[in-house]
Amino acid sequence: MKIVISMGGSIIASPSPSRNIDIIKDFAKLLVDYYNRGHRLFVVVGGGQLARDYIRVAKELGADERYCDEIGIRATRMNAMLLVAALGKWAYEDILDDIRDDSRLEDDFGISRIFVMGGVRPGQTTDAVAARLASKIKADLLINATNVDGVYDRDPNENPDARKFDKLSYDGLLEIVGEKHRAGVNTVIDPTAARIIREDKIKTIVLNGKRLENLRDAIDGRACVGTVITE
Ligand SMILES: Nc1ncnc2c1ncn2[C@@H]1O[C@H](COP(=O)(O)OP(=O)(O)OP(=O)(O)O)[C@@H](O)[C@H]1O
């Protein structure tokens, strides 16, 4: 299978990567395991606390939105590089700076090694990059690994009685995350990514990336704790 994993910075880099060394190591082990079973794996790493801290400070220092995004992208790439460090010879060392017009993506990337990247350009979250990548390589599965157990009817961190969906339609996902990104509004998948997922009918599973058994269940096709998004 061709699998794209959007690995939340919330898992790797919050509150700081030094607190997540074991999970980065275990995630790398899991990736190598599935790679050696013949899967093609593409991981897009998010920014987490590192990105948010830098963006907040840059804003306070007077940076505009685009510049803040540039800083955030660099943070995602730093996080991606930690995963590359843990993967060693199993990953391509260079973090790709764009997915457009890159023939390597179709020709080889994912076959010779595990593919890891961060954000690519301002105005686009790593969720959206992962969805674009999944659509470009015609992935069989997109996994959105984050710090909650799936998609809920409301933010579970703010509403203790929020209810998790085991399954959700593409339209249902868009209803929850909203059609358009609104600054400061925290969503489990960003609306641009949700639109790409609906348009290209990408089979997507949102799950808690802190528990790696969830990822195994999702890839192996077992019932998993998470939210399956299909038609
Ligand atoms: N309907 C919802 N269902 C689930 N989580 C939600 C919902 N609405 C908002 N959230 C929030 O989304 C958060 C996850 O997204 P967040 O962007 O913080 O992490 P991430 O995407 O894993 O990491 P990063 O963006 O740093 O790469 C959850 O902790 C939760 O508070």
Ligand SMILES: [Mg+2]
């Ligand atoms: Mg996010």
